[in-house]
Amino acid sequence: MYQLTFWNGNKSVVRQQYELQVLTEVVRTWHRQPWHINNDVTNFPKAEDEGSVLSGFADVTVTVAGNSKFAGRAKIVIDQPIAKGLLGLRLLIIKRAQCLRFAKVGEQADLKPLRAGIPATWADAEILRANGCQVVERGSFEEVFARLKRDEFDYVSLGANEVLDVYHNMVGDDPELMIEPTLMLYYPLPLVFYVAPDQLDLADHIRTGLQQIERNGVLAQCFDDYYGFPVRQLNLSQRRVIELDNPLLQGKLAGYQSPLMTTAKAM
Secondary structure, three states: OEEEEEEOOOOOHHHHHHHHHHHHHHHOOOOOOOEEEEEEOOOOOOHHHHHOOOOOOOOEEEEEOOOHHHOOOOOEEEOOOOOOOHHHEEEEEEEHHHHHHHHOOOOHHHHOOOEEEEOOOOOHHHHHHHOOOEEEEOOOHHHHHHHHHOOOOOEEEEEOOOHHHHHHHHHOOOOOEEEOOOEEEEOOOOEEEEEOOOOHHHHHHHHHHHHHHHHOOHHHHHHHHHHHHHHHHOOHHHOEEEEOOOOOOOHHHOOOOOHHHHHHHHO
């Protein structure tokens, strides 16, 4: 039996579930060999620990393309986005008392006086700084909303693929916080497989399997099963969009644009 360890930590539960499902569908294309996925959701709060997961700890992970925590480390990048760039469509959780202030934000210059609260080591901090935004980067994801309520920053941005799940599970009925209903930030943020550098055959199998589930519609069905509801519920095509650059993208993905943004602009 072929066994592989998939590091699936440091992310929201809905992302863990989706990314495990995509990998499961990929390995199901390996008809000639039984397989087992060890789904490891260990959290690594230190960037250096996360960046070293492919050095003997795990065989494969999913992360944002260009993740600087893996910079300079040996890995094989499968440069085929697995979630239509949905993570880069960023919605804001804010204090309800700030709703009118955010309703007036219409362009990048309006965003710059506002402070983004970002847990330590998230790639978003580098991206927002590169676009001239104010960033308060420290602490853990679990405490970020309590800090938002204390006015340590003005907003928390989350991908459209996870914001509803995170809001319901971590904010719940708190009357002070809300998902801002009219605004969306966008920067290219494709999710891709990273494979351990000594796993050349595994990388080939993942690349081939991913191409197969793209062609036969299985990947699109996974996306709709997990993310179809939030895409519709959040009215993404009706929001004001502030587009930002992602300087972390390189190679084939340097010019990547989410097909969801293309669709929204056409509407």
